[in-house]
Amino acid sequence: MATPRVKDDTAPEVKQAKPASYRQASLSFRIAQCLVRLILHSLFVIEVKGLENLPRKGGYIFAGNHLSWVDAFLMLICAPATPRIYFIAAREEVEHPAYRKFIIGKIGGVIPVDRDSSSAAGIRQVARQVSQVLDGGGVLGLFPEGDVSGIETGRILPLKKGIGYFAANSGAAIVPVVFRGTKEMWFRKRLLMVIGQPIPGQKGGKEVAERQVAATAGALLALMPPPPPQKPKSRRFLKKFLTGLFTQEVKDHPVPD
Numbered sequence: 001m002a003t004p005r006v007k008d009d010t011a012p013e014v015k016q017a018k019p020a021s022y023r024q025a026s027l028s029f030r031i032a033q034c035l036v037r038l039i040l041h042s043l044f045v046i047e048v049k050g051l052e053n054l055p056r057k058g059g060y061i062f063a064g065n066h067l068s069w070v071d072a073f074l075m076l077i078c079a080p081a082t083p084r085i086y087f088i089a090a091r092e093e094v095e096h097p098a099y100r101k102f103i104i105g106k107i108g109g110v111i112p113v114d115r116d117s118s119s120a121a122g123i124r125q126v127a128r129q130v131s132q133v134l135d136g137g138g139v140l141g142l143f144p145e146g147d148v149s150g151i152e153t154g155r156i157l158p159l160k161k162g163i164g165y166f167a168a169n170s171g172a173a174i175v176p177v178v179f180r181g182t183k184e185m186w187f188r189k190r191l192l193m194v195i196g197q198p199i200p201g202q203k204g205g206k207e208v209a210e211r212q213v214a215a216t217a218g219a220l221l222a223l224m225p226p227p228p229p230q231k232p233k234s235r236r237f238l239k240k241f242l243t244g245l246f247t248q249e250v251k252d253h254p255v256p257d
Helices: 002-016 027-043 070-078 091-095 098-107 120-135 162-170 206-223 239-245
Strands: 045-049 061-064 085-090 109-113 139-142 174-180 190-195
Touching: 027 070, 045 070, 061 070, 061 162, 061 206, 070 085, 070 139, 070 174, 070 190, 085 091, 085 120, 091 098, 091 109, 109 120, 120 139, 120 162, 139 162, 162 206, 174 206
Parallel strands: 045 190, 061 139, 061 174, 085 109, 085 139
Antiparallel strands: 174 190
16 A cells, blocks of 8 residues: 555656646636736836847746836736746745735746745755756746845845855856836836846856856846936826835835945
8 A cells, every 4th residue: 555655645746847837838827917917007107128138948047126016027927928937935925915825826836935934944945946947947037135125226135145056056047137117106107127138057056156146236237227317296196006006015125225
């Protein structure tokens, strides 16, 4: 009886590791992506630059600055459905409130991380899931600052080491992307997304990881667009509602230097 039980226990892991399961977008994902695209384009004026810089094949890291929850949605609706994007996100931010958990479940995969946990087993589990996504032709969506910025300054917070580790361990290229205008939002506000040229992948150890972190930070800063020209204050319809809708949580976020 022991033999069948071992096979039953391991079967789901074998199935999950198939490359096609990470690259291909499901029908429910495509439908949800179209609906969210329609909603966001009806609420905001969205401008995207540099789409031609996205690799046709998966297996790369899509890394951006982070101003609000809408940044991830912009990544999802502006990139092709295939290869599919998977995000690393704090567990408490993807499971609450209920509508956010529902949308994420329909739109794209998420690798949940317990923010307060730093156990070796937990780190290995996340690293294993990241490797499966990248090796399977998926795209890792990552916000390497590790937090949203307190205010929009045109600069970034210091990047966490995780992006360097994932890049050096997998040899995956890093595609930088920056967002402007997503910190405070109102009806028909212009949101800008700029995608840069890929940073070539390189496998290696600690030194390679550190170089990839520095290269990512430099690429993000270089892509930051200048602040828009000052205009006379106009009515910012639904500002409180829309900003609150896409704010990750109520707390004092750090401010870039």
